[in-house]
Amino acid sequence: MDTDLLLSPHSITPMYEQIIAQVVAKVMAGEWKAGAPLPSIRELAAGSRVSVITVKRAYLELERSGVIVTRQGKGSFVAESLDATQMLAAQEFQSQLAGLLEAARKLGLDRRQVLDRVEQALSDEPDKPLIDPDGRKPR
Missing domain, CATH: 1.10.287 (Helix Hairpins)
Incomplete structure (x- = not known):
């Protein structure tokens, strides 16, 4: 799974929205398959050079919209549905x-x-x- 996200600190779009848009695009394109694990919040934050809070907000929004699911102690995954x-x-x-x-x-x-x-x-x-x-x- 390619976990690279291209985030721009110069964009008018907030970083958490950029993360959401790119995760959604990867899921829709079939790059990230149903059930596939996502990088941990800390891993994505470090790799993308954004704060843990920013990634956490994006993951919460993605979970609310049904794109990902989070399992306590296991991590976040692309929704099966x-x-x-x-x-x-x-x-x-x-x-x-x-x-x-x-x-x-x-x-x-x-x-x-x-x-x-x-x-x-x-x-x-x-x-x-x-x-x-x-x-x-x-x-």
Whole structure:
């Protein structure tokens, strides 16, 4: 498991949110499999050069959202549930959709123009499902 996270102290995004975003991205991409152990809070803090409190806050948020589970005395692990992965994918979709709509507003596109462009983009894609029946992205 690649535990390297690229955190920027110069970003306007708080460090704990950067950790959350990167862990979520690794889980969604399948780099971190269900049940896989995460680095300990101390290990990640030392490796990322952030405080233990920052990593602990990120882990608590990840646990609340169902991405990871923490077992007393054992450590933190990627959640076993595919529901968590599906939830993350749905959240990412909503976030991307909001970005699309904001860009459309900036361009002055109306509802029909946005729908036409989405339909065109979908028709340009080969006829394959956007998601496999097991809930994973096609490779």
